[in-house]
Amino acid sequence: MxxxxxxxxxxxxxxxSGAEDGVSTVGITxxxxxxxxxxxxxxxxxxxxxxxxxxxxxxxxxxxxxxELYSPVTGEITAINEDVxxxxxxxxxxxxxxGWLFKIRVTQEPxxxxxAAEYTAFATGEEA
Amino acid sequence: MSSTExxxxxxxAVHRALGATxxxxxxxxxxxxxGSERDEHVAVRTKAGLFDLSHMGxxxxxxxxxxxxxxxxxxxxxxxxxxxxARYTMICQADGGILDDLIVYRLAETEYMVVANASNAQVxxxxxxxxxxxxxxxxxxxxxxYALIAVQGPESPGxxxxxTDADLDGLKYYAGLPGTVAGVPALIARTGYTGExxxxxxxxxGHAVELWQALTKAGEGVGLIPCGLSCRDTLRLEAGMPLYGxxxxxxxxxxxxxxxxxxxxxxxxxxxxxxxxxxxxxxAASEPPRVLVGLVAEGRRVPRAGYAVVxxxxxxxxxxxxxxxxxxxxxxxxxxxxxxxxxxxxxxVGVDIRGxxxxxxxxxxxxxxRQK
Numbered sequence: 282m283x284x285x286x287x288x289x290x291x292x293x294x295x296x297x298s299g300a301e302d303g304v305s306t307v308g309i310t311x312x313x314x315x316x317x318x319x320x321x322x323x324x325x326x327x328x329x330x331x332x333x334x335x336x337x338x339x340x341x342x343x344x345x346x347x348x349e350l351y352s353p354v355t356g357e358i359t360a361i362n363e364d365v366x367x368x369x370x371x372x373x374x375x376x377x378x379x380g381w382l383f384k385i386r387v388t389q390e391p392x393x394x395x396x397a398a399e400y401t402a403f404a405t406g407e408e409a
Numbered sequence: 410m411s412s413t414e415x416x417x418x419x420x421x422a423v424h425r426a427l428g429a430t431x432x433x434x435x436x437x438x439x440x441x442x443x444g445s446e447r448d449e450h451v452a453v454r455t456k457a458g459l460f461d462l463s464h465m466g467x468x469x470x471x472x473x474x475x476x477x478x479x480x481x482x483x484x485x486x487x488x489x490x491x492x493x494x495a496r497y498t499m500i501c502q503a504d505g506g507i508l509d510d511l512i513v514y515r516l517a518e519t520e521y522m523v524v525a526n527a528s529n530a531q532v533x534x535x536x537x538x539x540x541x542x543x544x545x546x547x548x549x550x551x552x553x554x555y556a557l558i559a560v561q562g563p564e565s566p567g568x569x570x571x572x573t574d575a576d577l578d579g580l581k582y583y584a585g586l587p588g589t590v591a592g593v594p595a596l597i598a599r600t601g602y603t604g605e606x607x608x609x610x611x612x613x614x615g616h617a618v619e620l621w622q623a624l625t626k627a628g629e630g631v632g633l634i635p636c637g638l639s640c641r642d643t644l645r646l647e648a649g650m651p652l653y654g655x656x657x658x659x660x661x662x663x664x665x666x667x668x669x670x671x672x673x674x675x676x677x678x679x680x681x682x683x684x685x686x687x688x689x690x691x692x693a694a695s696e697p698p699r700v701l702v703g704l705v706a707e708g709r710r711v712p713r714a715g716y717a718v719v720x721x722x723x724x725x726x727x728x729x730x731x732x733x734x735x736x737x738x739x740x741x742x743x744x745x746x747x748x749x750x751x752x753x754x755x756x757x758v759g760v761d762i763r764g765x766x767x768x769x770x771x772x773x774x775x776x777x778x779r780q781k
Binding site for chain 1: 430441442445446447639643709710711713732733740763
């Protein structure tokens with residue numbers, strides 16, 4: 282499992298892309314998608330709404346369970362991935378590409394987001 | 410999470426080599442899935458799946474009084490089961506509450522194998538041991554004497570035939586016979602928990618890896634894949650089969666669960682729970698209890714065990730199992746619903762999914778029935 286080098290990561294297993302024009306993309310990691318199993322339903326925050334780092338802003342439902350979706354950063358939602366709403370399996374098949382979840386104009390970033398190497402170590406430690 | 414106390418099956422190394430996601434199931438470290446649980450589900454419906462079910466609890470009952478003991482201890486007429494046949498039955502408390510649902514195989518005139526759910530194996534063993542007092546019968550814990558491998562799906566007869574001389578064509582559903590599979594001595598049963606044709610093969614743990622590998626090889630050309638407990642749950646749910654702890658509990662009698670047919674009052678002698686069950690049968694006839702029904706989602710949100718079934722703003726039942734159905738392409742659930750709302754097609758029934766009332770269609774069980 283390889284986590285893209287240029288992203289940063291939260292301990293809730295979201296990834297955050299670098300900002301383009303102040304807007305970053307958010308998704309869940311391959312590690313998280315594997316832990317969930319087949320994702321069957323995705324509920325995303327509304328475009329225009331404000332989300333707060335570490336607070337629930339949606340849910341991911343898999344065959345076996347429901348998980349809260351958290352935003353790794355605070356900001357305004359500028360877009361959501363309609364493709365993943367229509368086909369939630371993209372979260373499993375392409376967590377870092379076509380399975381992205383939302384785009385956010387970041388107003389505040391919490392301390393403690395992890396680098397790819399730090400996240401890989403964190404996720405591997407969780408499996409032990 | 411400490412996994413030191415978890416029990417491991419004889420196939421543990423095989424699961425890890427296959428990259429299975431493991432889960433704690435009733436104290437056993439079991440494969441939840443190997444890849445996509447949806448792909449595993451579809452393989453069983455269309456081709457074949459291979460399962461490690463070694464966590465199931467085998468209890469052997471032997472002796473001249475074995476049949477009499479089981480007739481006393483269980484609600485079914487076990488004495489009437491022919492040698493080489495199996496019977497789905499239940500063990501109840503004196504108050505009629507269900508302790509477990511079981512499959513009992515009659516291996517010989519005076520030898521039975523009782524297969525209990527992993528989560529209830531100890532409870533069933535204790536109850537049978539206690540109820541054996543005064544009977545000329547021995548109850549033996551054989552949980553460690555067997556590994557259990559299941560091959561389920563339309564391709565399973567062909568796969569198994571290529572590895573055994575046993576007369577599989579003569580082996581009816583709910584029958585079992587001793588034989589040799591891939592050179593390994595085995596008890597071959599035509600039973601399963603998937604709604605498909607299939608077999609459950611009991612072998613010594615020392616032979617499990619050998620048998621698993623032989624079956625894997627035999628199924629290579631026809632789409633057999635290893636399958637975990639996650640798809641086993643969605644397969645049995647589609648097939649409308651109850652799961653202990655969900656549709657069956659000690660607070661329900663078989664009549665409450667719509668399975669009164671497993672209770673055989675006509676058998677000779679007293680049996681544990683007889684009087685309470687007679688009353689439960691009368692109650693069920695005069696004022697219908699909640700009925701176990703199927704629910705099919707109109708939307709995409711999945712109902713889960715414990716969620717309320719609602720109608721007209723009132724709670725009219727409770728979901729016992731729910732999952733997305735790969736075969737129907739929609740979420741489905743089993744639920745106990747008030748008789749007034751249990752008829753298939755009842756209007757205005759929904760499930761309270763974390764605060765929002767989602768519409769559901771009431772259907773008769775099962776959701777899925779294979780074409781014979």
